[in-house]
Structures are given as structure tokens and as C-alpha cells.
Amino acid sequence: MLHDLELISVGKTYPDGTVAVSDFDLKVEKGEFVAFLGPSGCGKSTTLRMIAGFEDITNGEVMMMGHNMTHVPPEKRPTSMIFQNYALFPHMNVRENVAFGLDVKGMPKAERDRKVDRILDMFNLDPVANRKADKLSGGQRQRIALARGLVVEPEILLLDEPLGALDANLRRIIQNELKLLQRELGITFIFVTHAQSEALGLSDRVVVMSNGVVEQISPPQQLYRRPQTPFVADFIGSNTLIEGKPLGAGAPGFGRLDSPVGRIEGVGQGNETLAVIPAEAFRIVPQNTDGEITLSGTLIERKLVGAVGHLNVRLADAREISVEVSADRPEVRALALGASVTLGVDPNSVTLVHA
């Protein structure tokens, strides 16, 4: 099957020797929304620029619709890129900014105007079409940048932290618009962000990167439920990580671990050395509850925020863990600071990974 975008072992070493990206493999289907997520400096933007053609590739290949694009210049690629600072021309009006990409292609004026009108209408920009780009609000500038990226009808839209300059409220509004737009147009989106909620909320799949390396590529729910590396377990959601000695396989699909706070069973092979337990997987249970992992400790902090109780529990080996439980439960309301608590966890909620 032909993929819209395929990265084959793509790597980038800058002339000063900085290895920004290594061995990046990815296949993206038509119409997919893929987010690159990771901390600052992990190589997200470098990868996006290599896809756009703005950055030379040191190793590997970039394929689009089955064609090798590795050495094709940006303007000959079926991509369009939207930058965080929008990169609008301040001296041009909105219409000229949007028309720019079509002018570069030498499109005849009548066809150009038709396409520009359509896209200005789509983004509600016709009322400001003749205003200079630097005289507009952040949200309007963001829409111009999107309109300019889309008017050239790319197969793949590349977005580099496109919402980074907006305040939280506008960000949420434009996030929704972006998702609707992407569904409607069926264009492939590659979206770079370091905001976890944005990546998880918008995309079909998330590529988590750290230090130039792909840690995991999964749909958002899968990243939460089944992290594959210690980095992802630590970076996504709110997990307790407990190391231990592998004890081999348990029930089919499950492995066991001997940890300083007792035996832990979770989804895995049994040769892993780290158990990952989501904060919300814990419940307060009576001692010696069957069929569950139980961890005993002392309650050292309790905050009830709406329906959620945030507890800090000190376990037998003195480590402190964060636990989220339903604040409405009587056994949670009854807990006093300093009380002994037993936490129960269903092994199904636990993922074992290699440390």
C-alpha cells in the first residue's frame, strides 16, 4: 500500500556535529493526523523541516505517495508548512499573503483569485481581506497562516507549533477548528507540539520523541494505557514507576515482578524490570484483597478537587506515590492523614516495560 508519507531511517547531524535525529521510521496514511510530541530540543522541528525540504537529510529517505522526495526542493514537494510565528509578510495585505504561494507557482490570475476567494470565505477572512497582516489579532493571523498553507492544496500540511503564540482560550477554539477542518478536507496533517494535551486531543497517532530518537508511535489512548518505554511512562499522564526483579510469566499475557514494595503483576512478558501504574488505577481496598496487586502505605496528603481525590501515599520503602481516586467514595472521605491505607490495582491496568 502506498503511504502519503514514509520516513525510512531518517537522520540529521548538523555541521557542528549535533545529532538532532536518528533512525526515524514512520508511515503515515492519507488523511491521518499525526503529532510529533516531545520536550524542547528532541528533534521535532528538525524532522518536520526535513519533511518539508528546508533541511538536508544526513541519512535515510523521505517518500511521498511512493515517490522518493529526499533530494527534491521544498516547492516541488506536495507539502505546505505553517510556522509558529506564522511568517506572514507584514507589508502585504491578507489577500496578498494568501495569494503568495499561488503567485510563486505562476498560477493564472483568474484561477488564483477564485482559489483565494474560496479560502478567505472558508476562514471568515473576507471582511479583513484588504487589511495589512500586521494590523490583525493573533487569531486572525493564525487563520491567515492556515489559509495560506491550504490554498496551494497540499497533500500534506506540516504545522510547527501553530498554536504556540495564542492564549489558552483561543488555542482551544482553534484546536477545534483545526480538527474539523482536517476531517473535512481529508488532508494529512503532521503537527509538532510540546503540549501533551494538544497532541493527545487532536491526533490519530502520536510520535513521542526524546533526544532525537522515536520512543513510541501509538494512538493517544494506547500511549496512556500501554507505554512502551520508561521515558513515555514518565512523560505521558501521571504514572508511578516501580522497578523490580523479573519473575517470569504469570497468566497468559502477564508478567510478574518482585519489587521493594511487594510482588507486582502486569501486562508483559515477565522479563521486564519496571512496572508502570497510572495514578487513576489505584483504589482504596481492604487488606488482603484477592486478585489484585496490593500496596500498603501511609496517607500523607489528601486533596479533594471536585470529583477527584488526589492522595499522596508513602509506601513501605519510603517512596511517595500520587494516587487519584473517586472523591465520593466513603472509604476515601473517611481517610485521615497518617492513616494506614491499602491500595489495590487490577493487573490489567499495569504495564511492564524494560528499564
Ligand SMILES: Nc1ncnc2c1ncn2[C@@H]1O[C@H](COP(=O)(O)OP(=O)(O)OP(=O)(O)O)[C@@H](O)[C@H]1O
Ligand atoms: N542549525 C542548527 N545547528 C546545530 N544544531 C541545531 C540546529 N538546529 C537545531 N539544532 C539542535 O538540534 C536539536 C533538535 O532541535 P529541534 O529544533 O529539532 O528540536 P525541537 O524538538 O523542535 O525543539 P523545540 O520544541 O524547542 O523547537 C537540538 O539539540 C538543537 O539544539
